[in-house]
Amino acid sequence: MFISEFPSFSWRQAATAVAAIVLTLLARFLFKLVKQRRRMRGLPGPPYHPVFGHLLIAAKMAAALPPDVHPHHYWYWLRKEYNLGDFYYFDVWPVGPPTLIICNAEVAEQITVKSSLDKHPMVKSFLKQHLGVNNIAAANGAVWKKARTIYNPGFAVSHLMTAIPTIVEDVLTFHDILSKFAESQEVIELEAVAMKLSFDVIGRLVLDMELGSQRGSNILVDAFRRQINYMSSANTWSSPLEGMNPLRRYAISQNSKIIDRFLGDELDRRFANPDEKVLGKSGQRSMLEVAMDTYNAEVRDASSDSSGAMDPEFRQSAIDQIRTFVFAGHDTVSTLISMIFYFLSKIPEARKKACEELDNIFGPDVQATAAKIQEDPYILNRLVFNHAVMKETLRLFPPANTVRVGSPDIFITDPVTNERYPTYDWCVWPDSYVLGRDERYFPKPEAFMPERFLPESPFSSIPAGAWRPFERGPRNCIGSEFGTLEIKVVLALTLRDFEFEPAYDKGDVTVDGEPCYQMLMLSAKPKKGCPGRIKKMTTR
Ligand code: HEM
The missing domain is CATH 1.10.630.10 (Cytochrome P450)
Structure with missing residues (x-):
């Protein structure tokens, strides 16, 4: 090919091409953002911002905890701070994977055993x-x-x-x-x-x-x-x-x-x-x-x-x-x-x-x-x-701990209402730290009491799936x-x-x-x- 056969680009054309790429990427990002934020509708979780999702809450959580903590501490902090129930969804996309945190023994069994x-x-x-x-x-x-x-x-x-x-x-x-x-x-x-x-x-x-x-x-x-x-x-x-x-x-x-x-x-x-x-x-x-x-x-x-x-x-x-x-x-x-x-x-x-x-x-x-x-x-x-x-x-x-990926065919069922909730496209995290500190399963959860695991335990029996x-x-x-x-x-x-x-x-x-x-x-x-x-x- 001779030099004269190279197509000649002007700066304007180059700038237009770059702008087109940037706009396409931005449009894709916005499309994904809207889709992601919509998925949270009707799902339990901390207070949700229509644009930022849970990013603002994540910032508050990061300020409350040391930077090197294991996510076990995040999930426990969120549950206590916002008085959350047996499971909750936490959407910090695009900073981290949108996550479904499971804090109930029966629900944890649904996605690991059943x-x-x-x-x-x-x-x-x-x-x-x-x-x-x-x-x-x-x-x-x-x-x-x-x-x-x-x-x-x-x-x-x-x-x-x-x-x-x-x-x-x-x-x-x-x-x-x-x-x-x-x-x-x-x-x-x-x-x-x-x-x-x-x-x-x-x-x-x-x-x-x-x-x-x-x-x-x-x-x-x-x-x-x-x-x-x-x-x-x-x-x-x-x-x-x-x-x-x-x-x-x-x-x-x-x-x-x-x-x-x-x-x-x-x-x-x-x-x-x-x-x-x-x-x-x-x-x-x-x-x-x-x-x-x-x-x-x-x-x-x-x-x-x-x-x-x-x-x-x-x-x-x-x-x-x-x-x-x-x-x-x-x-x-x-x-x-x-x-x-x-x-x-x-x-x-x-x-x-x-x-x-x-x-x-x-x-x-x-x-x-x-x-x-x-x-x-x-x-x-x-x-x-x-x-x-x-x-x-x-x-x-x-x-x-285990970290699973949701599936289109697998739902979790709320043990109280019997309502079904999605797992698909969520990172699914049954959390043994949160479960281990739940007083429904472990009375006086802050106390170190090995006796609770003995047949003659002073407490009622621990449900399958609570200790994991x-x-x-x-x-x-x-x-x-x-x-x-x-x-x-x-x-x-x-x-x-x-x-x-x-x-x-x-x-x-x-x-x-x-x-x-x-x-x-x-x-x-x-x-x-x-x-x-x-x-x-x-x-x-
Ligand atoms: C205190 C001791 C231990 C604890 C608390 C522990 C905990 C766990 C947990 C929670 C998992 C599930 C991880 C996941 O799903 O990503 C796991 C898996 C695994 N552990 Fe352990 N573990 C212990 C000791 C050991 C030992 C001694 C070995 C090997 C000699 C071992 C080998 C494995 C392997 C290979 C897996 C993956 C199993 C699979 O996916 O089929 N662990 N462990």
Whole structure:
């Protein structure tokens, strides 16, 4: 083409083209805005502005709460401030997704148990950079079902019990570490200390490996820690621009490659030696073995290529799931350990009862307790009061939650009026924090009372669906049994020897009466990492 053949544009034509584009975009935006605001008609929620929707209320809420709070605190604040009922709609489009918040046990069951809405696409768009595109926690449909079917056997109680003896060793290391902190009397972030333990423990279950992160460093654990820092608040609603930073994205993808390489090498090693009994000293089968079993049964002959390499699709999916188990399996448990110590520090009677139960079942000596658990892990089932302590802590401080996407065919039904309300095009959020503080289900909700979970509870029985920190229905937590067992081992081996003394400052901001409020770090983490000192118990 010759130069003379180029069409000649005048500035005026260029300006007209730009104006046309801007006007089209503006018209589209206005069309969507009107459509969005109309959808709210007749739906329950805080006072609604015809143009700004709930944006003005969101601004008021942001001014009332610290900027780093987990959305659990938003939903609870809104409900109290505007005296909202069993569910409400909150429309902050275009700043955030229009959300339907569910605060009623029966309604929460309608969209998780009776029908199970899919996970919201924003869960995948956020998690894929950290846990891979196939991760079970964000997947839907056939991809999710296949993953759940493959890994369910690895979470069967009989299988989990085989991991307990080595977990006892990790918890004894934790005991040593707490002893050192008790001597030094330094202020520690309990959540960070507990996280090293929960890493070691999940390493046993998932990889049957001794990660040793309580004592030193490890390539995998270090890479996971960096990844978790990238997942922090800066990554989410409070500062959306940070998520767009290309340098940060590059750093995340490089770090991800380190994790993938580590796990991929492990898979390849086990693939190359199908007959080798790749068992660690526990003699248990890790999640890697569970994955290899499926591969050998279903995929190996059909799809190994001529080079004899593992089917790449299966390999990547296995890596994604193992990453997800390591992440989901350590992050929530470390929060739970620190929050149990925190709440028990405030309620000595509950602590005393938990210690008495441990003495009755195991006798007073910690080494003897460890030996008893190793010999018969099922003895942990007898820890009824300690289990109730765990449940009460999760009621007040649920570390995780589910976020679903509405569907044109699925409506919620108001349990009082029987009227149906839409879920379609709403982000649907059944909130365990709000439910856990509802006095219809949990009388004296602010009080820490493990007794409410015992058969002889002074209160009427708790309806199904009111307590849902592990979520419910087919998308419930696959690791709930394992998390519970781990907590019981921790309590059995540490509670009687150590006490926690929180070290929040007098001037620290509180939310719902707590300086230890829920911070958004993907999951809900205690503010400041739950700072405090460890005290060695001399009397119980
Ligand atoms: C205190 C301990 C734990 C709590 C409170 C907890 C809570 C939850 C919650 C609320 C969900 C639903 C999330 C959603 O719908 O997006 C979930 C899912 C999940 N959890 Fe846990 N979890 C805990 C421990 C564990 C452990 C120990 C593991 C693994 C070893 C684990 C692995 C998973 C996985 C893989 C999912 C996704 C399941 C699916 O979508 O099918 N969790 N957890």
